[in-house]
Amino acid sequence: MGEAADMRSSTQNPAESFGQIMPGQDPYGALYIHVPFCKQRCLYCDFTTQAIDHESPELRAYTDNMILAIRRAGRTGLLGSLRTVYIGGGTPSFLGQKYLTELLYTLSLSMHLTEDVECTLEANPDSLDERLVRDLWALGVNRLSIGVQSFNDDELQALGRIHSAQQARDAIAAAKERFTNLSLDLMCGIPKQTLESFRASLEEAIALGVSHVSVYPLTIEDGTPFEAKVQSGELADTDPDFQADCMELAAEVLEAAGMQRYEVASYARPGFECRHNIAYWTGVPYLGLGEGAVSMAQNANERVRFSAGGEVLDHLNASEMLAEDLMLGMRMTQGIGPELVSAARTTFARFDDVCGELVERKLARWEGERFVPTTRGWLCGNELFGAFLDL
Numbered sequence: 001m002g003e004a005a006d007m008r009s010s011t012q013n014p015a016e017s018f019g020q021i022m023p024g025q026d027p028y029g030a031l032y033i034h035v036p037f038c039k040q041r042c043l044y045c046d047f048t049t050q051a052i053d054h055e056s057p058e059l060r061a062y063t064d065n066m067i068l069a070i071r072r073a074g075r076t077g078l079l080g081s082l083r084t085v086y087i088g089g090g091t092p093s094f095l096g097q098k099y100l101t102e103l104l105y106t107l108s109l110s111m112h113l114t115e116d117v118e119c120t121l122e123a124n125p126d127s128l129d130e131r132l133v134r135d136l137w138a139l140g141v142n143r144l145s146i147g148v149q150s151f152n153d154d155e156l157q158a159l160g161r162i163h164s165a166q167q168a169r170d171a172i173a174a175a176k177e178r179f180t181n182l183s184l185d186l187m188c189g190i191p192k193q194t195l196e197s198f199r200a201s202l203e204e205a206i207a208l209g210v211s212h213v214s215v216y217p218l219t220i221e222d223g224t225p226f227e228a229k230v231q232s233g234e235l236a237d238t239d240p241d242f243q244a245d246c247m248e249l250a251a252e253v254l255e256a257a258g259m260q261r262y263e264v265a266s267y268a269r270p271g272f273e274c275r276h277n278i279a280y281w282t283g284v285p286y287l288g289l290g291e292g293a294v295s296m297a298q299n300a301n302e303r304v305r306f307s308a309g310g311e312v313l314d315h316l317n318a319s320e321m322l323a324e325d326l327m328l329g330m331r332m333t334q335g336i337g338p339e340l341v342s343a344a345r346t347t348f349a350r351f352d353d354v355c356g357e358l359v360e361r362k363l364a365r366w367e368g369e370r371f372v373p374t375t376r377g378w379l380c381g382n383e384l385f386g387a388f389l390d391l
């Protein structure tokens, strides 16, 4: 789905084999729970998810495994310092009221799921109604992220989404009965989309009073129906210039409405930034539970990402960690703060030269002691982020 979909995880519990994977490990600050099921697969989607019948016994089995994984993680002491929880997918709302209740109840017994813990659940418009909204709120969810993508029915159909624009409006109205912390995903570069229709979707998001909007350019991923259509010539490939125009338009329209762009793809009313994603971008260790996903553990000297099956996916030493922190920092409006700048100067002889080159190319600038990205830098993201990975 959307916002945090790149941090997927697995039913096998990393807590069992990775309770402490390194000496002096920092506690996990963020938890990702992956629900890898959807009612129907969208034509562009390459996420770890499967279309499944709602009556399938797999949903029962998956929920049971997840409950065990959460309990084990709680018993092992891995959930004691969590500041954010993100239940993503797939389509978590597709699990339905019964299984979500069981899962959230277990979570509330296994960690301090207090009001100041940000607890997000991803929902699709076709599986979110007033009753589910009420239950989610009562069980500790305090942020909803709704996968709208567009308020234009032709565009939704082109994407293979199963919901209509009206269902999205209804789901948002239901969500607003309880939630003020409410996010929408919108997509640009959709087949049949024009700048005018994209503007209309942005304006509708504002009119509906959501507190957060994420804007993603469509990408044609390997192995998807969209890729096959592009190969056969049935569908035009994405147009980077059109997508860049859309990203600029999103900034113009959303900022004019009082939202602040705090990350390359994320806009929020002040105080409604997604703390879970900020944790990913600021080097906070995270634990992933659910199918096919990733956890990150670190101490002062090393950072390891591992799958739930125990496979080490990458292993960074202290200077590689710092380079990654610099790169991730440049995704955010606040950029790289004085502490990281000072550490980078000590570690990388070329740091100031690289920054100088980026400033010259107008991809970044100094704001006092902070080094921050420009809009142009975000449009040329690979060059900007790559500069730090190459240090």
Ligand code: SF4
Pocket (backbone or CB within 6 Å): 001, 002, 037, 038, 040, 041, 042, 045, 046, 047, 049, 089, 090, 091, 124, 147
């Ligand atoms: S709703 Fe569509 S885009 Fe989201 S995970 Fe399911 S298939 Fe993928």
